[in-house]
Amino acid sequence: MSVEKVIIIGSGPAGLTAAIYAARADLNPLVISGPQLGGQPSITNEVENFPGFPEGITGPELVQKIQKQAERFGARVEFDEVTEVGLSVSSFRIKTHSKEHEAKAIIIATGASARKLGVPGEVKLIGRGVSYCATCDGFFFKEKDVVVVGGGDSALEEALFLTRFASSVRIIHRRDQLRAGPTLQGRAERNQKIDDSWNTVVTQVNGEDGVESRTLKNVKTDETSTLPIDGVFIFIGHVPNAQIFEGQLEMDENGHLLTDKLAHTSVPGVFAAGEVADPIFRQSITSAGEGAKAAIEADKYLAELEDRAYPGRK
Template identity: 65%
Template sequence: MEFSLGMPAAGEPTTDKLFDVIVIGSGPAGLTAALYAARAHLDVLVLTGSDIGGQVALTSEVENYPGFPEGVQGPELVQRMQEQAERFGARVELDTITAVDFQQHPFVLTGYNGNYLARAVIVATGASPRKLQVPGEAELTGRGVSYCATCDGWFFQDKEVVVVGGGDSAMEESLFLTKFARQVTVVHRRDQLRASKILQKRAFANPKIDFIWDTVVTEILGEEKVEAVRLKNVKTGEERVMPIDGVFIFIGHIPNTGIFQGQLEIDERGYLVVDRRMHTNVPGVFAAGEVADPIFRQVVTSAGMGAAAAMEAEKWLAEQKAEQEEREQERAVTA
């Protein structure tokens, strides 16, 4: 593998230029990786994807990111992360990667604007909560529609909320929401839960949780914020409107790993497989944040993984450079 450092001149197009590190994704994991890599004097390009700032840019207030005792608006938090990375020289560009080639080095990433070349890649493409895909959902996300009870439960003190789903996450999050909400109504499309028995037992025993079975949410209603849901019984076809303050949707997560099929190891749930040091199965390709994390799914944990991935990328690049210099010295001696 040939290896040489060289910086594209500032302002030059970024396509067809060789970067030390390309970060795919501009959420907390990607921007933190970019900050750490840029501060290590690496030449870094961040490709934002269509969701600039990632999932947290969708939410209003973030109250559990350390350093902001009064809380911080989600978009402001990621904007600050971006500015911090740019201050140390990271370039942030709007493009979405549609294909990758990790079989050759430098790695080739293909986006709508062209090809990008990288000595090391940090994948931080996140995961998307599976959507209900009903009218009102997109419009009211962050205004009563949420995909994260840990994040948004606090805002529903003494309110009534609906939880959609019947798996472990739906039960865990319902139980968590009872700390805040007056009433949590689980709406499930079947007549029994998929969740583990222990979680079911806890949920059934909780007086704040009730269940509506065989029912789906067909519409979320409200002007400025959620005001009601339209429900439909899948067995009888009966419809009704239920007034409600919030809708929490837990019908699964979809890690954004489609473009890495056949290139990187992916587990049975679709998450990238990394070791404890954020290495994927391809040397020089690292992954951080929700794309490789089915468990914690928080800003702080994603940012932490981003920092770790960048530190490992820096170490890997230095090793490659040292090996190349050794090879060149050997060649010079034998020439």
């Protein structure tokens, strides 16, 4: 079993940025990448809002650069997945598919996954017309026609945001009324670019290199229709990748890890950063920032641990 000062779980912007800071603090961090090396940017075509890249950068390139920067200072990235953790004592146990580790501090940066519709064409066209983030991709849909799937607050917020760019935004909702609050509903009703289809589901997203059309079905009449469209934005939920911490760390009602402003979770020595603990901003730059905070705090925690172990030593 390896014994580490700090283990970072996850290799998205939060985990890899935590690795830069932890490595530069001489903590020799071990990053366990998880199934998606580089996290969500590894499936993002173009990132235009990460500072420092005025021409934009592809998602995979961005995370490779952050990884390289962390490795330059001694961070080690292992391609494996954490399957079990034991957080009950001040030294933590982490089990992966191939090994068992012990760590004095842990930074959790396991991110989150957008809930998928699960219809044909959806996954194939992610980043090519299918999106789960209007803030990220809205800009690419200037003068285009898009649909928004969902009926909650985030669906309406994203639909309203998309009206800054798109020519038309149709909200597709499977019930006969929205779940979103009245203020957002009022704003959507007053917006001339927004239209809606109730009792309707998307059954297929069609296209080869990009979205060309969508097929809808009315759940009351079973009537189907296929019409041209440029983009499909899906907002039916956001699932934090925190299942392995259930029962050991405090979470909100949707499963996000609860942290204080300093990235501390409910267990001293365990920190969390990025989308696993962030139901609101969900951006690469905010996740990276939280990764930096978590690593700085982990460093302080380890120094205090050492002070307690050697009280007389200066």
